[in-house]
Amino acid sequence: IRSRRRLKEAAMSDIDSLIKSEIDSANIVLFMKGTPVFPQCGFSGQVVQILSHIGAPFKGVNVLEDDALREGIKGFSNWPTIPQLYVNGAFLGGCDIIREMFEEGELRPFLAEQGIELDES
Numbered sequence: 179i180r181s182r183r184r185l186k187e188a189a190m191s192d193i194d195s196l197i198k199s200e201i202d203s204a205n206i207v208l209f210m211k212g213t214p215v216f217p218q219c220g221f222s223g224q225v226v227q228i229l230s231h232i233g234a235p236f237k238g239v240n241v242l243e244d245d246a247l248r249e250g251i252k253g254f255s256n257w258p259t260i261p262q263l264y265v266n267g268a269f270l271g272g273c274d275i276i277r278e279m280f281e282e283g284e285l286r287p288f289l290a291e292q293g294i295e296l297d298e299s
Contacts, residue, residue: 193250206236210261214238221273222261228280233297
């Protein structure tokens with residue numbers, strides 16, 4: 179039993195390392211179902227639309243490609259749902275939070291405060 183637990187812990191630390199490297203690879207990282215070009219869930223699609231609408235450059239990470247990643251990101255952020263948006267290495271929230279920030283006019287200023295240039299063309 180101990181060796182199984184060690185294997186599971188090792189696998190979790192590998193996933194955490196992968197997640198951390200993804201988060202560190204871009205200023206805005208969206209863990210989502212599908213890709214930015216082909217979202218495979220409505221909530222992921224909404225966040226992609228919002229980020230695209232305001233001209234925020236972001237990297238999409240498809241959690242459907244890896245079950246360990248899909249489960250691991252939930253534990254990493256302590257957030258039960260996907261999509262999950264990270265800005266400058268910090269977890270910002272899921273679809274509801276991003277949509278609310280956008281609707282309240284808070285998302286653009288927040289990203290500007292984070293030093294992220296938006297392509298408003």
